[in-house]
Amino acid sequence: MTSSSSPGIMATGLTKRYGDRTVVDDLTFTVGPGTVTGFLGPNGAGKSTTMRMLLGLDAPTRGRATIGGRPYAAHPAPLQEVGALLEARSVHxxxxxxxxxxxxxxxxxxxxxxxDEVLELTGLSGVARRRVKGFSLGMGQRLGIAAALLGDPGTVILDEPVNGLDPEGVLWIRDLLKSLAAEGRTVFVSSHLMSEMALTADHLVVIGGGRLLADTSVTDFVRASGQDFVTVVTPQAARLRELLAAPGVEIASSGSAAAGARASAEAPAETLEIRGTDAAHIGRTAAAHSVPLFELTPRIASLEQAFMALTRDAVEYRTSTALEGAMA
Known part of the structure; x- marks a missing residue:
């Protein structure tokens, strides 16, 4: 594939209302070339509507969306500028x-x-002459991606591209997206699979209730979630609390350590969960003041944990506490 120049995607004050219901609310973000940008949000967040407005399929109530510096409909050869997959089954x-x-x-x-090039690229050469009605969900996804890449576009927009793909197919689409971005293309992809986004995306645009919640790198998004912590086991928990006390540092007790071998003659070992500082600082502080540590373990948050923490109040359908308890 030949790299195409792409100024990227710009949404400015993008708003969509249906009657008195606001689906997308004053959404502003930029998707630049050269990176894979993940588009995340719970069900009902407005992701599909936003993608449709980017592609001119829905007219915004207010605001503007451009791809490559102009609205999608203004491109003289749109398929050669923008490749999109919103509904893989929209094929005769x-x-x-x-x-x-x-x-x-x-x-x-x-x-x-x-x-023939895109059929080979998507692994469909062997079934190219078969009727689409006999395709599996995964084969249909591959055909939709082939159509999106047909014009060798500078911008690629894919909605849930790994749906129906087997593990080999998931790995293939991951590598494909990264290679497209490495060629300087703009890659904008939505997914509900947080583990896959963690492996694929460099940048994130996260929305909830139609509003922008985050526009940042994956690393900064996870770090800002406050879900990282350090597990510390020590028989001098009170002393360590005093030494680490500082603005932004949170220390919670998880109770006494279960293993009797961890207990000292002076006091039982206590397990602490410490947020707002890192393991290196905790270790240095403890060593400088002769505070014994039986365990010092960083607990790094996953993208899924960070996403759930941020979107907790924007979830459209929430599992009841009783049901969660019954299924635990």
Whole structure:
């Protein structure tokens, strides 16, 4: 694939209302080239509506969306500027994969050879002449991605691209997205799979209730969530609390250590969960004041934990506490 220049995606004050219901509310963000940007949010957050407005499928009530410096509809050859996958099954079931892509190529001035290239790229060459109605969900996803890449676009927008893919397919799409970004393309992808986004995305745009919640790197997003902590086991918990006391430092007790071997002659060992400082600082402080530590373990938060913490109040459907307890 040949790299295409791309100024990226810009949403400015993007708002969408249906009657008195606001689905997207004054959303402003930029997706730059050269990185994989994950688009996250709970169900009902407004992700699909936002993507549709970016592609001109829904008209915003207010605000503006541009791709490559202009609205999608203003591109003279949109498929060669923007490749998108919003609904993989929007294909005539009686057509073969090859004929579906060939029809798209003919109507957009794309060379016939490009059809074979994207079929090979997406692993569909062996089933290219089969009718789409016989495709599995994963094969349908691959065909949708092939269509998105047909015009060799500078911007790629994919909604839940790993749906229906087996582990090999998930790894393939992960590597594909990274390679597209490495070529200087703008890659904007939504997903509910936090573990996959943690491995794929460099940057995140997170929304909830139609509003922007975060626009930052994956690393900074997880760090800012406050979900990281350090587990410390010590027989001098009160002394360590005094030494570490500082603005932003939170220390919670998890109770006495279970192992009798951890108890000293002076006092039982206590387990602490410490937030707001790192293991290195805790270790140095304890050593400088001769506070014995039986355990010093950093607990790094996952992207899923950070996401759940941020979007807790923006979840549309919440499992009841009683149900959670019954299923535990």
């Amino acid at each position: 079931p009686g057509r073969s994969a090859h004929d579906h892509l060939l029809a798209l190529a003919h109507t957009h001035g794309i060379p016939r050879r490009r059809v």
